[in-house]
Amino acid sequence: RDGKLTAFEYHGDFNTGAYASWGPTVADRVPIHCSGPYFVPSVxxxxxxxxxxxxPSGAFRGFGVPQGAVAHEALMDELAEKTDIDPLEFRIRNALRKGDRTATGxxxxxxxxxxxxxxxxxxxWRKWRADAEVFNQNSPHIRRGVGCGSVWYGCGNTSLSNPSTMKVGINAEGKITLYNGAMDIGQGANTIMIQICADALGLSATQFEFIMGDTDLTADAGKTSxxxxxxxxxxxxxxAGEELRAQIIRLAEASENSNLRLEQTGTSDGGKLIIEDxxxxxxxxxxxILPLANGDVLIGEGTFDPPTxxxxxxRQGSPYATYGFGAQIAEVEVDTLLGTTKVLRLAAAHDVGKAVNPTQVEGQIHGGIAQGLGMALMEEYIQGVSENLHDYLMPSVGDMPEIEVILIEDPEPLGPYGAKGIGEHALIPTAPAILGAIKHAAGVSINHLPATPDRLFAALQAADSE
Incomplete structure (x- = not known):
């Protein structure tokens, strides 16, 4: 037995409520991802x-993939145990690699x-597992465990055209504006769009202004999801930045590797572009130069629609142009007398292609982990009971563990300077890692989320009575 996966079968029912809403979209994305970031010949x-x-059920970060990950990561732990292979090593043996084909071919x-x-x-992983073993030798009721979760997630809409168009312009006074239709909902899109465009143009990002989401001025950049x-x-x-740079170089009759500088006067006397080669x-x-739209005298425009x-x-084809990958490990402490769980520390490694802004990427990962912790241990909507946020538990700062983020950069040639998405990826492996850690600590599996104290206590009691 070499511990290699040979086949995977999955059946999933999703409660979409009284109206379809996003239910069909969720059900459509899950089968592609349900076998996890592993090579499986038959699915x-x-x-x-x-x-x-x-x-009615709305959209939730990950569109059904977090639920599927709970199942496939529990299976990976079970198979690793049955083959007597370390759970992390078992995942490495079966992980997708370049040259592999996915379940969709x-x-x-x-x-x-x-x-x-x-x-x-x-x-x-090795150190945390060893530390937990030492701790548990002298602690009969407070038990520690370490679990692992993995993720892969397609960036973009499933098998659908989803283009974005961006524009950048310079006016006579030397003001440079990025016309950005990509809505920033806290993830930092405004910052990285300017960073990317500035790099492509060859000017400082500090000279940029931006207009976001003004449908009279900005082009359609698609939805933020x-x-x-x-x-x-x-x-x-x-x-867009590259097109504007090409225009400037043509006007100046300069070489491709020219250095650009923009002098902004802020007056009607006009700004000046200086090109040195x-x-x-x-x-x-x-x-x-005669002005074009919105008073800009030079405008660059770029459109990208990922190939799918x-x-x-x-169900064979290429539903996404690229995928993000990642893995997380979590250490928990379980009180077997009370059924409570506390997450002590968590380490997350994510392949982001290229981190355009590492601080923002780490922030996204921290946020995903917080949401995954809530999914694993707290958040539950009960019809007729969870009527407000007082009755719907979510993680607070006191619930958050120590988090270490490791950025893996395997550049994506289609992406901007090698970058790809991270928004939903960070949430997906967190709950599986926590649930695996609970099983390692207490010896019981929780198959109904969240792993609240009453559910965990009931599982412990059932295990004791067997």
């Missing part, structure tokens, strides 16, 4: 969005950093 997956008399040619993510956690904005709109921002210095007086293909009747 049979079936999902249904079921209409019920309950509240898509060839993974670039940016497949799953093995690197798992290997980055190996040292911590599906972990697509950094990858899709970021690429459009890069192309091996032939010398060139100047463009912006006030000498529809899935055929056997």
């Amino acid at each position: 049979l997956a079936e999902t249904r969005a079921l209409l019920t008399n309950e509240s 898509q060839l993974l040619e670039n940016s497949v950093g799953q093995v690197e993510c798992l290997e980055a956690l190996q040292g911590r 599906a972990s697509r904005q950094a990858f899709v709109s970021g690429k459009a921002a890069q192309l 091996e032939a010398g210095r060139h100047e463009i007086i912006l006030a000498d 293909t529809p899935l055929d009747e056997n």
Whole structure:
């Protein structure tokens, strides 16, 4: 037995409530991801969005993939135990690699950093497991455990065109504006769009102004969902900057590797573009150019639509242009007398292609972990009971563990400077890692989320009575 997966069968029913809402979209994404970031030669997956008399279900970060990950990661732990292979090593043996094909038959040619993510956690995994074993030798009721979770997630809409268009312009006074239709909902899209466009143009990001989400001025950059904005709109921002740079170089009759500088006067006298190359210095007086739209005298525009293909009747095709990968390990402490769980520390390694802004990427991962912790231990909607946030528990600062983030950069050639999405990826492996840690600590599996004290206590009592 070499511990290699040979087949995977999945059946999932999703309660979409009284109206379809996002239910079919969720049910459509799950089969592609349900076998996890692992190479499986044979996959049979079936999902249904079921209409019920309950509240309509909306979109949740990960579109069904977090629920599927709970199942496939529990299976990975069970198979590792049955084959007597370390759980992390078992995942490494089966991880997707470049040159593998997915369940939909898509060839993974670039940016497949799953093995690197798992290997980055190996040292911590061994130490944390050893520490937990030592602790448990002298602690009969407070038990510690360490678990692992993995993720892969397609960036963008499933097998659908989802283009973004971005524009950048310079007016006569030397004001440079990025017209950004990509809505920033806290993830930092405004910052990285300017960073990407500034790099492509060759000017300082500090000189940029931006207009966001003004449909009279900004082009359609698509929705802020599906972990697509950094990858899709970021690429459009890069192309817009490159087009504007090409215009400037043509006007100045300068070389491709020229250095650009923008002098902003802020007056009607006009700003000035200075272009320097091996032939010398060139100047463009912006006030000498007739204005185009919105008072800008030079405008660059870029559009990017990631290449995908529809899935055929056997669900074969290339539903996403790229995938993000990652893995997390969590250490928990379980009070077996009370059924309570506290997450002590967590390490997360994620393949982001290229981190355009590492601080923001780490922030996204921290936020995903917080949401995953809530999913694992607290958050539960009960019809007729959870009527407000007083009765719906969510993590607070006191619930958060020590978090260590490791950024793995396996560049995606299609993305802006190699970048791809991270928005939903960070949430997905957190709950599986916590549930695996609970089983390692207390010896019981929780199959109904969240793992509240009453459920964990009941599982412990049932195990004791067997």
